[in-house]
Amino acid sequence: MKQERSTSLEPRLPESPAYWDGLANRITSGAEAVLRELAEATAPAENWWSVLAARAPALAAAAAVAIVAGTVAVSGGTAAADESPYDEIARAIGPTDEIAQAFFAEANPPTVESLLPLVASTGEER
Amino acid sequence: MTSPTDRDLILRVRRGEPAAFNDLVRRYLRPALAVAWEFADSLDDAEDVVQDAFHRALGALDRFDEARPFSPWFFTIVRNVGRNAVARRSRWASEPVTDALPANQSVLSEIERWEIRQRVGDAMELLTPMQQSCFRLCDLEEFSAPEVGEMLGINESTVRVHVFRARRTLREVLRPLREEAGS
Numbered sequence: 001m002k003q004e005r006s007t008s009l010e011p012r013l014p015e016s017p018a019y020w021d022g023l024a025n026r027i028t029s030g031a032e033a034v035l036r037e038l039a040e041a042t043a044p045a046e047n048w049w050s051v052l053a054a055r056a057p058a059l060a061a062a063a064a065v066a067i068v069a070g071t072v073a074v075s076g077g078t079a080a081a082d083e084s085p086y087d088e089i090a091r092a093i094g095p096t097d098e099i100a101q102a103f104f105a106e107a108n109p110p111t112v113e114s115l116l117p118l119v120a121s122t123g124e125e126r
Numbered sequence: 127m128t129s130p131t132d133r134d135l136i137l138r139v140r141r142g143e144p145a146a147f148n149d150l151v152r153r154y155l156r157p158a159l160a161v162a163w164e165f166a167d168s169l170d171d172a173e174d175v176v177q178d179a180f181h182r183a184l185g186a187l188d189r190f191d192e193a194r195p196f197s198p199w200f201f202t203i204v205r206n207v208g209r210n211a212v213a214r215r216s217r218w219a220s221e222p223v224t225d226a227l228p229a230n231q232s233v234l235s236e237i238e239r240w241e242i243r244q245r246v247g248d249a250m251e252l253l254t255p256m257q258q259s260c261f262r263l264c265d266l267e268e269f270s271a272p273e274v275g276e277m278l279g280i281n282e283s284t285v286r287v288h289v290f291r292a293r294r295t296l297r298e299v300l301r302p303l304r305e306e307a308g309s
Contacts, residue, residue, distance in 0.1 A: 009246055013160055028147055035184075039142025040142070
């Protein structure tokens, strides 16, 4: 391993703390450029939340405006149609025959009397 | 406060924190220099090897698996950089000038010291390179056998065997020197 002829049985490593400080500083300062590159490369990926936090007031204001505008639009629409969203959905997905519609159209189930004419008319069609 | 683990420091170094790199350097500097000197002709050369090894480790840190221990990986880099330095020097093939006598000291005592150094050198040359390294790192630089094993990438018990054989050889070869000194 060693190439040079050794002629001493004394320890070779320096003992002075100043020596080790100097060597450590030399090595660290020589790596500054690489460390700076590493810091720049990792900064955007790790600090996305801080970028978001910096824009939080603007984002909150935009969200508030969107909520107000949405509320106004929805309240205007229901006033005009005078119809609940439930009715709209029931109409869209509900069955088309009259008997089944009688079950869907009201909140309470239909009476037998109200269904009999519908049954009669359906039988006549068949 | 407990000191941060190697893994903590490595994760921070990967984020480019100079303080973490400085801590890592200081933690491994002394054993790294000891290993580097096994491949170097001088302290200056050993420092260059260590600096190069730390910078290469930093460059390769993104490929290092932090679940594994840092020291064996790092000392492998130190040894590889040291071997490369040896290969470069052997290509240059310049013989070092050694043992020049200082003019301001007693010539007689210098000759005696020179003779002693020659005999120690002769004795050391009887050791294998690994025996020299293990003996120097354990007995002269006072690293433990497990530390030296990690530094040189060999088993701890192998370190102890190399040290034992080195001591036995040196004791045999240098016995006349001790007897001369005692007489």
